[in-house]
Amino acid sequence: MTLTDTNSWTGIREVLLRRIHDRVWQPGEQIPHEADLAQEFGCARTTVNRALRDLAESGLVIRKRRAGTRVALNPPQRATLTIPIIREEVEALGRTYRHSLLERDLRPLPPMLHGAFQVSLGEDVLFLKTLHFADDRPYAFEERYINLKAAPGAQDMSFEDVSANEWLVHNAPYSHGDLSFFAVNADKTLSRKLDTASGTALFAMERITWSGEVPITHVRLIFAPGYRMRTEI
Amino acid sequence: MTLTDTNSWTGIREVLLRRIHDRVWQPGEQIPHEADLAQEFGCARTTVNRALRDLAESGLVIRKRRAGTRVALNPPQRATLTIPIIREEVEALGRTYRHSLLERDLRPLPPMLHGAFQVSLGEDVLFLKTLHFADDRPYAFEERYINLKAAPGAQDMSFEDVSANEWLVHNAPYSHGDLSFFAVNADKTLSRKLDTASGTALFAMERITWSGEVPITHVRLIFAPGYRMRTEI
DNA sequence: TACGATAATATGCATGCACATATTAACGTG
DNA sequence: CACGTTAATATGTGCATGCATATTATCGTA
DSSP: OOOOOTTSHHHHHHHHHHHHHTTSSOTTOEEOOHHHHHHHHTSOHHHHHHHHHHHHHTTSEEEETTTEEEEOSSOOEEEEEEEOOHHHHHHHTTOOEEEEEEEEEEEEOOGGGTTTSOOOTTOEEEEEEEEEEETTEEEEEEEEEEOTTTOGGGGGOOOSSSOHHHHHHHHSOOSEEEEEEEEEEOOHHHHHHTTSOTTOEEEEEEEEEEETTEEEEEEEEEEOTTOOEEEEO | OOOOOTTSHHHHHHHHHHHHHTTSSOTTOEEOOHHHHHHHHTSOHHHHHHHHHHHHHTTSEEEETTTEEEEOSSOOEEEEEEEOOHHHHHHHTTOOEEEEEEEEEEEEOOGGGTTTSOOOTTOEEEEEEEEEEETTEEEEEEEEEEOTTTOGGGGGOOOSSSOHHHHHHHHSOOSEEEEEEEEEEOOHHHHHHTTSOTTOEEEEEEEEEEETTEEEEEEEEEEOTTOOEEEEO
C-alpha cells in the first residue's frame, strides 16, 4: 500500500482526486474551502491552492471567486496530443526518414484558402508539395502554402535537404494555430504517391499557424494507409 | 500599445515568451537564473518561478535542477483536444440529439481485444451497438464493450434513454485511457447505417479506459462523412 | 417592494523566507 | 591519472502573511 504524502501538493491532489472518484464529493457539489482543507491536511492554504488549481486545469473541478470550488458535472475528456516533426516521428519508430520535394513554385493563394489565410490580395505565396518517406516507403503526402511576408527567408530555401516542416519550426515560430483532423479517400494522385489503391481511406491533418495576426503557413498532411494518431488520457 | 505588467506572473511570462520568439534567447540556449530574472523584473523569485513553470508546461523551455532553464530546441507542438460527450457536441452545433440502440448482448470478448483489454478468461462483456443522430441524420456509429466487473450497474441499464457514453462518464470514472484516431472505408454495414456510399472515407476514434488496472470500456466511434475534429494550438 | 450601494467572502496572486533535491563541478586520495 | 566523495548551485516546494478581485448576500433608502 502506497501512502500518499499529504504534505506535498501532489499528495493532496491525489487525495482530492480519490474523493472525487469515490463520489465522496458528488459531481456538481461544492467542496470545502481552501482554508478548511488546509486545516484538515495541516498545511498552508497555498499548498491546497496549488493542488486545486491543478485539478481545475485538468477540468475536474470548476473554481470561481467567492462562489467556491465544485466538482465538474461532466468532466470534459481532454487529451493532449503531441504533433511531432515528421522526421522525428519516423525516427522514433526506428525507421529511416527521407523526403522528396515534388513541386515548388510561387503562385497566388487558391481561393479556397482566402477565408482562413489572409494575405494581401495579389500577393504570391510559396507552394510546396512534399512526400515523406519512412524506410523508402511513403509515409505522408504534404501540400503547403507559405506566406513569404511572414517567413521571408523561405524564398531562398530549396527545402530539398531540410523539410519545410522543420525549417519553419526553427525559423518562423508561431503564436497560435488551428488544427483539424479528418478522413479522405485517396484520389488518383494520392494513391499513386502513397502507393495504395484508389479510394483507400486516409487520415489527414490540416494546420494553419499564425504569428500574431499574420498567417505563416497552411499545411495539409495526408498519411499513408494504416496511420494512427495515438495519445493517452 | 499594450504594456505588459511585469509585476504579475502572466506579464513576466509574456516578456519571456517574446524574448524566445524574438530569438533574444536562441533555441537551446540557457536563460538567466530565476534569481537574476527576479532581480531584473523587481519581483520575488516565486513569481518568476511561476512564469517559467508555465512555459515549461507548454514545452517552450526545458528546466532541470542545477542545470538551469534553456529554450527548447524543437518546441513540441502540443494540442489539447476536448472529447465531448456526443450529445453535447451535437447540441453545441445547435442540432437535436438522439440515439438508437441497435444491439445489446452479453458475449465473450472478441479475440482482437484480448491484448489491450484484460478481462478474466471466459468472462462475458456487455456489447452495445449504437447509432447517434443529429437532427435525425446519422452522426456517428458506436461499438462498445463494457467490462461488467468494472461497471456492475451497466447490466441493469437498457441504455435506450441514457447513452452508454454518458452513463459511464457519470458512473464509472476512469483514471486513464488510450485514445487513437484513424480513417476507415465504409463497409456495407457502415454505409447503410451512416447513410453514405460504400467505400467513403470515415473518421474514426478508438478509446479504452481503465480505472487503475481494471479496464472499463472499449469504444470505437465512426463518424459520418464530413466530420472534422478541430482544435487550437 | 425595488434597486442600488455596501459589506462579506472565497479564490487569486505577490512576497520573503527556509529547506529539499537533483545535478554538476571541484576536489582529494589511492 | 582515474574515480569516488563532497561541495556548490539552480530549481522545486512548503509556509505565513497580506492584499487584490470577483461574486454574492445584505442592508438601507426611495
